[in-house]
Amino acid sequence: GESVGLHLPTLSVQEGDNSIINCAYSNSASDYFIWYKQESGKGPQFIIDIRSNMDKRQGQRVTVLLNKTVKHLSLQIAATQPGDSAVYFCAERPSFQKLVFGTGTRLLVSP
């Protein structure tokens, strides 16, 4: 919603640039990770996921990288568009059916 993320870190990019959004997760036992996109006034929308036995996974214009050594996850968006403007959350699964969400990053795309 509009009140979420008053103090969120913000990434500002120009249309057409590549965007990289980073996330540090906390639990080394997490076996599954998801990136979500949340537009203002809407619920989170699934973007891409990755299992802990993978380092990289690609989707349409998006790539997720997982570095288990430093517990770091990143989302790369190619050729960023104004419609990509939103808050992006990573989530980790430390145990079955429990997702722990990060605090989010706001992506602002300028035309």
Added chain:
Amino acid sequence: NAGVTQTPKFQVLKTGQSMTLQCAQDMNHEYMSWYRQDPGMGLRLIHYSVGAGITDQGEVPNGYNVSRSTTEDFPLRLLSAAPSQTSVYFCASSIGQGTYGYTFGSGTRLTVV
């Protein structure tokens, strides 16, 4: 196929009042959950259910009750509303195998005065 439907979209309660937030899904998902979203804190798990008749507590369960009498519905009850429960509430469901993205509802914005 409507996905996950939450009602109401907005609600204002007085301190001490009770109410039920409704959540329904038509995807035959076994797993359903409730999250609250507060500024700067991401989404926090309140309660979840792995199937009809089975519920469990999440990270912040105090002040909330749930039940799961059918696969489709997973209502969240606030027993005695407090200002600290002012938040945006999201219901989510998944097929239950844990390796698929969760589908979220559009949220209920609750204000307790």
